[in-house]
Amino acid sequence: MSWLSRITSGLKKSAASLTAGLKSAVGLGASLTPEVKEKLEESLLAADVGLPATTALIKALEKAGVPEPLTEENLKQALAPLIAARLPKAQPLELGKKGLTTIMVAGVNGSGKTTTIGKLAAQLSGQGHKVVIAAADTFRAAATQQLQVWAKRADVEIITKPDADPASVAYMAQEHAQKAKATVLLIDTAGRLPNRADLLAELEKIPRVLQKLNPQAPQHTVLVLDGTLGQATLKQVEDFSKATPITGLIVTKLDGSAKAGFLLALAEKFPQLPVHALGFGEQLEDLGPYQAEAFARALLDL
Incomplete structure (x- = not known):
């Protein structure tokens, strides 16, 4: 199994919880209505994203926009780069070129x-x-x-x-x-x-x-x-x-x-x-x- 596949399978529990919430949110409207945003907020908080990051994410989503009619796939594709930008930075453990x-x-x-x-x-x-x-x-x-x-x-x-x-x-x-x-x-x-x-x-x-x-x-x-x-x-x-x-x-x-x-x-x-x-x-x-x-x-x- 590739490492990317391992990340996907390793996050299945978290993904199942979050995507169930996104599915419910999409069922509430064809665009980013207040009801959809409220359900989205609930889903992100349930995934332990925390209130400050959740608020920032929803504001960024409003600014970026989501293609209409709203679908689960559209919402996920719109959220992916916004979430990636707000995650911790990735940095391999750097080892010295010489010495210990x-x-x-x-x-x-x-x-x-x-x-x-x-x-x-x-x-x-x-x-x-x-x-x-x-x-x-x-x-x-x-x-x-x-x-x-x-x-x-x-x-x-x-x-x-x-x-x-x-x-x-x-x-x-x-x-x-x-x-x-x-x-x-x-x-x-x-x-x-x-x-x-x-x-x-x-x-x-x-x-x-x-x-x-x-x-x-x-x-x-x-x-x-x-x-x-x-x-x-x-x-x-x-x-x-x-x-x-x-x-x-x-x-x-x-x-x-x-x-x-x-x-x-x-x-x-x-x-x-x-x-x-x-x-x-x-x-x-x-x-x-x-x-x-x-x-x-x-x-x-x-």
Whole structure:
């Protein structure tokens, strides 16, 4: 299955919910009547697009116009570019042309963070990169065990030190990766909730210790978001950003979500944050590049 087909199949739950609403809206009039717009607003809000993005989208639709008589296909085709323009920008994880690129990965427990690191390690290794994983989520033994399985599968090195200070594991891994002439270091961090100030402080500390070895490290700090939570993830972005500068996002579990429209709310609130990749399942091939146009069309079942 091509990656574009995977995006389409992965967004089926969200698309089914949104397109059912669009169908109902079209049944209310032959043009963009107030009743049609009201039903359209309801449908977008139900898809977790959020009120500001929904309002902006309907205004843009009024301005762009929809061919009459109004049909479901006409409405979808008119909405697709407007949705794509309001989604987060797509940006692949850029790796340095030489030397080591350090990527720190954060996220709450259950977000798919550790699995995402494993998939990234396997994919990057498959592309010819020399990858090292740092198991700096020392608060959860299962995270280290999970990463060890992925490291073996990807045939990459993993640095572990159970019960150690997470920042010391990150430092040790950075030092080792530099000496080993690795090209990518992926650092797993403890799954955090905003009410754990001690764990957020650890997240703040890791970049400080890395910068003793390389002032530019980490080159990326990626936050992994659970797509099934919808707009609830906006608070996570806010809270994690207070602890350390987030440079980009990876959104997982979208195949289990009917709330994929929340990416529009995300872009509305954090327009500076790109999305690097999307996750649709547990398999290695279920993580791939995010593309706004493909995402918009899949969301509309086009």
